[in-house]
Structures are given as C-alpha cells and as structure tokens.
Amino acid sequence: MSDIAPLADGDAREAPALPAGLLLPLSTIGSFPKPERLKRARAEVSRGGDAESLHAIEREETSACLRLQEDLGLDLLVDGEMYRGDMTTYFAENLEGFRISGLVRSYGNRYYRKPVVVGEVRWSRPVTVEWFRYASGQTRHPVKAILTGPYTLMDWAFDEHYASRESLALALADVVRQECEALVAAGARYVQIDEPAVSVRPDEIDLAIRAMHRVTDGLRARTITHICYGDFAAIYPRLLDLPVEQFTLELSNSALGLLDLFRTSPFTKELGAGVLDVHHHAIETVEVVKERIRAALGVVPASRLWINPDCGLKTRSPEEAEAKIRNMVAATLEVRRSL
Amino acid sequence: MPTPAEAGRRVDVILASILNSYPRIGDRPAEQILRRALHGVDRGELQPSEVAGAEDEMTRMALRDQSEAGMDLLTDGQIRWHDPVSHVARGLAGFRIEGLLRYFDTNTYYRQPAAAGPIGRERPFLAEAYRFASAAAAPRPVKGIVTGPITLARLSRDTRGRGMRDLALEIASALNRELLDLEAAGAAIIQVDEPVLARFPEAADLLRLAMRRLVAGLTSARIILATSFGDATPFSGDLAALPVAMLGFDVVAALDRMKTTATAREEIAAAAAGLGTRLAAGLVPGTGLLLGVIDGRNTRLEDPGETYEQRVRPILEALRASQRATSEVHLAPNHGLEFLPRDTARAKLSRLAALRDRARQEFA
Numbered sequence: 001m002s003d004i005a006p007l008a009d010g011d012a013r014e015a016p017a018l019p020a021g022l023l024l025p026l027s028t029i030g031s032f033p034k035p036e037r038l039k040r041a042r043a044e045v046s047r048g049g050d051a052e053s054l055h056a057i058e059r060e061e062t063s064a065c066l067r068l069q070e071d072l073g074l075d076l077l078v079d080g081e082m083y084r085g086d087m088t089t090y091f092a093e094n095l096e097g098f099r100i101s102g103l104v105r106s107y108g109n110r111y112y113r114k115p116v117v118v119g120e121v122r123w124s125r126p127v128t129v130e131w132f133r134y135a136s137g138q139t140r141h142p143v144k145a146i147l148t149g150p151y152t153l154m155d156w157a158f159d160e161h162y163a164s165r166e167s168l169a170l171a172l173a174d175v176v177r178q179e180c181e182a183l184v185a186a187g188a189r190y191v192q193i194d195e196p197a198v199s200v201r202p203d204e205i206d207l208a209i210r211a212m213h214r215v216t217d218g219l220r221a222r223t224i225t226h227i228c229y230g231d232f233a234a235i236y237p238r239l240l241d242l243p244v245e246q247f248t249l250e251l252s253n254s255a256l257g258l259l260d261l262f263r264t265s266p267f268t269k270e271l272g273a274g275v276l277d278v279h280h281h282a283i284e285t286v287e288v289v290k291e292r293i294r295a296a297l298g299v300v301p302a303s304r305l306w307i308n309p310d311c312g313l314k315t316r317s318p319e320e321a322e323a324k325i326r327n328m329v330a331a332t333l334e335v336r337r338s339l
Numbered sequence: 340m341p342t343p344a345e346a347g348r349r350v351d352v353i354l355a356s357i358l359n360s361y362p363r364i365g366d367r368p369a370e371q372i373l374r375r376a377l378h379g380v381d382r383g384e385l386q387p388s389e390v391a392g393a394e395d396e397m398t399r400m401a402l403r404d405q406s407e408a409g410m411d412l413l414t415d416g417q418i419r420w421h422d423p424v425s426h427v428a429r430g431l432a433g434f435r436i437e438g439l440l441r442y443f444d445t446n447t448y449y450r451q452p453a454a455a456g457p458i459g460r461e462r463p464f465l466a467e468a469y470r471f472a473s474a475a476a477a478p479r480p481v482k483g484i485v486t487g488p489i490t491l492a493r494l495s496r497d498t499r500g501r502g503m504r505d506l507a508l509e510i511a512s513a514l515n516r517e518l519l520d521l522e523a524a525g526a527a528i529i530q531v532d533e534p535v536l537a538r539f540p541e542a543a544d545l546l547r548l549a550m551r552r553l554v555a556g557l558t559s560a561r562i563i564l565a566t567s568f569g570d571a572t573p574f575s576g577d578l579a580a581l582p583v584a585m586l587g588f589d590v591v592a593a594l595d596r597m598k599t600t601a602t603a604r605e606e607i608a609a610a611a612a613g614l615g616t617r618l619a620a621g622l623v624p625g626t627g628l629l630l631g632v633i634d635g636r637n638t639r640l641e642d643p644g645e646t647y648e649q650r651v652r653p654i655l656e657a658l659r660a661s662q663r664a665t666s667e668v669h670l671a672p673n674h675g676l677e678f679l680p681r682d683t684a685r686a687k688l689s690r691l692a693a694l695r696d697r698a699r700q701e702f703a
Binding site for chain 2: 107230254
C-alpha cells in the first residue's frame with residue numbers, strides 16, 4: 001500500500017515512508033542469514049566470551065544488512081535480526097516471567113531454547129526499540145519493526161504458571177502492545193506482528209484475533225502480520241479478521257496452493273506474497289518469480305500486493321539469500337513496468 | 340472398594356516405556372554430534388555417511404537414557420526420522436515429498452508427502468534401524484514403530500484424485516510388508532501410531548479395514564495401536580474390535596477435557612475412575628492398554644504421588660473392578676518426548692518409573 005496514513009502530531013520523529021503510488025513494494029519477512037563471524041562471536045559469548053565485542057559485531061552486521069537491502073533495491077527494509085537467536089526466545093529473555101529451557105528441536109537440524117513461563121509476564125523495558133533506532137539511523141528507507149505476536153509467544157512456550165492458554169495469550173498481548181507503543185514513539189510506521197502459530201489450532205483463531213486486537217487497536221502504525229506453514233484452509237476466511245492491514249504469507253513452499261484458497265473467498269487485505277521458498281537451496285529464476293507474482297495478481301489487485309520471500313531468510317546461506325532476493329527484485333521491477 | 344474376588348484380580352504386566360520419539364539433542368557437546376554432523380554435510384565439510392554414524396551414536400544415547408531410567412520397553416527414539424510422516428512416506432513408492440507443514444499443534448514441521456502414483460514398498464526401510472536398536476538395547480526389548488495408514492493418508496496430499504480411503508488402504512497394504520519385515524527382524528511388539536484419530540474419529544471405520552490389511556500374515560508380533568495429540572477415549576469402543584493386542588490413549592488430554600469443571604483432587608481422581616470404567620467397558624477381554632499419563636508437551640514436572648493418585652490408581656482400580664480385566668498396562672508419556680529439552684525428558688522418565696513401581700506394588 002503506497003499511501004501512508006499521516007502520523008498524528010507529536011511524533012518523536014519524522015520517519016521516512018514509501019513513495020506515494022509505489023506498486024508491488026518489495027520487502028522481506030525479517031531475518032537474514034547470520035555471517036560466520038557473528039555465529040563465532042555468539043558461540044564465544046555462550047562460553048563466557050566478551051559480550052561487548054559481540055554487540056559491536058551485531059551492529060556492524062546490521063549496518064551491512066541494511067546496505068545490502070538498499071543495494072539490492074528493496075523498498076521497506078528490516079534490521080535483519082542479527083541480534084536475535086530466534087523469534088520467541090529473544091523476547092522471552094527480555095521480558096519478565098520467563099526462564100529459558102534447554103535445546104528443543106524446531107525442525108530439520110534447527111534447535112532453539114524454548115521459553116518457559118514461570119511467573120506473571122511483564123514488560124519492564126523496551127526490547128527492540130534500540131535496534132529499531134539504530135537500523136533507522138543507517139538508511140533513508142523506511143524500516144519495518146518486527147515483533148512476535150502474543151498467540152505465538154504463548155503457543156511456543158512451555159507454560160508452568162498460567163491457568164489457561166487464553167489468560168497467557170492475553171497477558172502477552174498487553175506486553176506486545178507496550179512494545180508496539182514504544183516502537184511507534186521511536187518512529188516506527190510499519191509494525192509486523194508475526195503469528196505463525198495461528199494456523200495451527202483452528203479452534204483458537206478467535207483467541208488469536210482477540211489478542212491481536214489488544215495489540216493493534218488504535219496503534220498509530222501500519223500493521224502487518226506474518227503467518228506460515230499451516231493449515232490455512234481451516235481458518236480461511238476467518239483469518240482475515242485478524243486486525244491488521246497486511247498479511248505476509250508463504251506461497252511458494254506450498255506451490256501457490258494458498259492462491260486457490262483465496263479464490264474461494266476474496267482476500268480483502270493487502271497480501272505480502274511469498275515468492276521465494278526459503279527452505280530450498282535452489283535459486284528461483286526471474287521467470288519463476290514473475291510467474292508467482294502474476295499468479296498472486298490473479299487474487300489481489302496490484303494496489304494491494306506486496307512482494308516478499310515466504311519467510312525469514314536466516315535458513316539460507318548469505319550467498320543464496322542475496323541471489324534469491326536479486327531475482328525477486330528483478331522480477332518485481334519487470335512486472336511493475338508491465339502494469 | 341473392590342470385592343474380595345475383584346481384589347484378587349491382577350494386572351499381569353505393568354511396564355514403563357516412552358511413546359515413540361526422544362530428544363535428538365541435549366545441552367552437552369557430546370549430545371550435539373548429530374547436529375554437528377548434519378551441519379558439516381550441509382557445508383560440504385563432511386560426507387553424508389558420517390551422519391549415519393552420528394545417528395547411531397544418538398540412538399545409543401537415547402536407548403541408554405531409557406535404560407538407565409528403568410524403562411522396560413525401549414524405542415530407538417526415532418532419531419533417524421526427519422518427521423513421523425515423511426520418514427515413512429519416503430520409504431514407500433508412489434510418494435513425492437513436498438513443502439513443510441506444521442505437525443499438529445506443535446511448533447515443529449513435517450514435510451508433506453504427495454501421493455502421485457501407485458503406493459508400494461520396494462525394500463525394507465525400518466527393519467535395519469530396528470535391528471541396530473535391538474542389538475544396542477539388549478537385553479531390554481525394543482518396540483518397532485510405524486506411522487499408521489490413516490495418519491499418513493490424512494496428512495498427505497492426494498494428487499491422484501482417488502480419495503483418502505483409497506490412499507489409506509493402499510498404504511496399509513504397502514506397510515504390511517514393512518511390518519512383516521519388522522517381525523522377521525525380531526520385533527515382538529510393533530506400535531502403529533495413529534495421532535490423527537483423536538481429531539478425525541470418523542476415520543475409525545476406515546481404520547478397521549486398514550488394520551486388517553496392515554497386520555495380515557503376522558504370526559507372533561503383538562500390535563499396539565497408539566493415539567496421541569488429543570483425547571481418543573470417547574470412541575474407544577470403535578477401536579475395540581481391531582486386530583490389535585493393545586490400545587494407547589492420551590490420558591492427560593482425556594482428563595484435561597473432563598476436568599474443565601473439576602479442580603479438586605478428588606474430582607479429578609473421580610474423573611479418572613470414570614475414564615477407567617469406560618475404557619474397561621469397551622475393551623475386548625485380553626486387550627492391553629497403553630496409558631499416556633505423563634505430559635510430554637510441558638516442562639512442568641509431575642509430582643509422582645499426586646499423578647499416581649489422580650491419573651494412574653483410579654484407572655487401574657476401575658480396570659481391576661471390570662469383568663473384562665486387562666492383562667497388560669504400559670505407562671507412558673502422552674506424546675513423544677522430542678518436544679521437551681533432554682534434561683526434562685530424563686526427569687519425566689524417572690517419574691514414569693516411579694509411577695510404574697507404585698502401580699506394580701499395588702496392582703501387579
């Protein structure tokens with residue numbers, strides 16, 4: 001969407017926005033591959049090494065990631081999440097009420113330290129705001145702030161404290177809302193609240209929607225959610241009631257099957273179409289990406305279509321991620337010219 | 340209170356075992372060899388054959404953990420399985436393996452198989468791993484495990500347009516050859532995992548047909564039909580006539596559903612007793628039960644005394660009081676343990692062993 005709602009008076013700073021009238025804005029889901037030096041520094045800190053030198057590397061790599069996105073021609077940038085281990089543990093480490101467990105398999109050969117809720121969850125200080133400020137200071141492009149949503153934070157933690165999934169999800173919604181407010185105060189115009197877990201329990205879609213209302217109602221930013229790899233048929237079109245303006249969705253891993261679903265009932269919001277399979281080494285050709293974009297244009301008009309990879313790129317090598325994005329950008333520019 | 344006659348009736352065998360999977364990683368470097376090997380192959384630094392060595396070693400560790408915790412019946416932890424669906428589908432002919440989908444309500448994924456041609460089985464794909472585990476676990480027995488035809492069919496994509504019924508029956512016929520090979524490899528107990536049953540009870544009719552094909556020709560192996568990911572006890576009667584030696588249920592889920600209005604300990608125990616009575620009433624005499632009484636999805640560690648009083652004792656009492664007394668009970672977690680950190684999984688095993696010991700004292 002190219003026309004950005006004007007921010008109210010009194011905003012902390014004038015944040016950049018996307019150019020008016022821009023069609024098929026290009027963005028990514030959030031994570032970028034972590035360079036080897038960053039992984040090594042991180043491993044050293046876990047063995048008692050110097051946290052300050054890790055932090056310096058995280059900042060350098062964040063800058064490099066933003067420069068890369070600018071060079072590749074993306075429109076709405078992300079900070080690349082160089083400072084995050086993963087999308088739930090990072091938040092749990094920075095909120096009250098959690099402890100972090102031992103390693104648990106995520107999928108394939110990926111593992112993470114799953115959070116455990118052991119007390120009341122509370123927001124005591126901004127978690128991502130410093131990184132948002134830092135990233136925004138590195139570029140003249142707008143930067144999308146990215147948070148994990150309350151339903152997913154609830155679903156992806158072991159709960160040893162709350163009486164019900166509902167009470168934990170709503171408590172986390174208040175926490176995420178506080179982080180959103182802090183980001184908006186720091187100038188964020190675009191906030192993506194990732195909820196990959198909502199497609200998992202169709203019977204809880206109402207809870208996910210209630211929780212999201214607490215996060216986004218009245219928030220002075222464009223709101224986006226990212227959902228991937230689930231049983232969308234079970235929650236569509238109810239899914240569209242999640243109170244956000246844009247959905248960034250994984251289309252390519254499921255061979256564009258979601259588009260058939262969206263033909264059963266109109267997709268009424270902005271669609272961030274996933275045109276790169278991030279779980280595959282192969283680099284999609286420009287032609288393949290163009291076909292995917294054109295297929296997406298069959299279910300939403302160009303005025304509501306954004307272009308992005310299926311999911312975060314941290315699963316790919318830096319070379320693969322760059323090559324994939326390069327072709328995504330080239331394909332999008334070609335399709336733009338044809339519109 | 341049991342009558343004197345009932346009190347004299349015993350459950351002949353009470354065992355402790357895990358359901359199927361076990362963590363393939365731990366926090367100690369020695370417990371991360373498989374991760375390192377897979378990374379090495381991914382980067383081109385190691386040969387794929389080195390993954391097999393790491394899988395062997397992690398399998399031995401999984402067996403050792405179970406053995407040290409006093410499990411009576413072990414599994415190989417499914418260390419070699421990418422996921423419960425694609426691992427079996429890869430072993431069969433006729434499937435293509437496609438994109439990632441979430442596995443039930445977990446935050447793990449499976450690769451979705453797409454049925455693209457006639458389903459068959461060209462060569463054994465589970466028996467060699469079974470032999471390895473069996474030799475490494477000796478003298479403790481190992482159960483063979485296979486994901487069942489209903490779950491495979493339901494979680495796959497059918498590109499052939501012939502429908503789920505057709506696919507499930509074809510899979511059952513193909514898997515039958517695998518079960519025969521597992522039996523030949525020495526598996527005295529083979530567990531058929533059907534986690535979708537709790538969510539799609541309408542598949543119970545189809546399951547009857549599929550199970551007949553699946554177990555045809557087996558001469559000695561005893562079959563456990565295991566449900567998980569939800570409460571399948573309401574239709575335990577539908578499962579009663581299946582050609583299986585034991586039925587497995589997620590007791591934690593069953594009691595969670597029943598106790599939404601009950602919070603007092605006595606009420607939970609009463610709900611468990613009711614559950615036991617219902618299970619006993621539906622059982623064909625001689626059918627054993629696998630009871631998922633330890634929560635395999637939450638790090639909260641069960642208090643053995645309270646868990647025994649609330650989840651184990653009332654059910655065993657109800658079974659003892661039934662005229663259709665079961666002869667064999669396996670106490671188990673309600674899910675595979677790979678969803679837990681390894682240290683928590685170990686701690687759960689020790690609680691499971693404690694439950695088994697108390698149950699034996701009182702009922703065996």
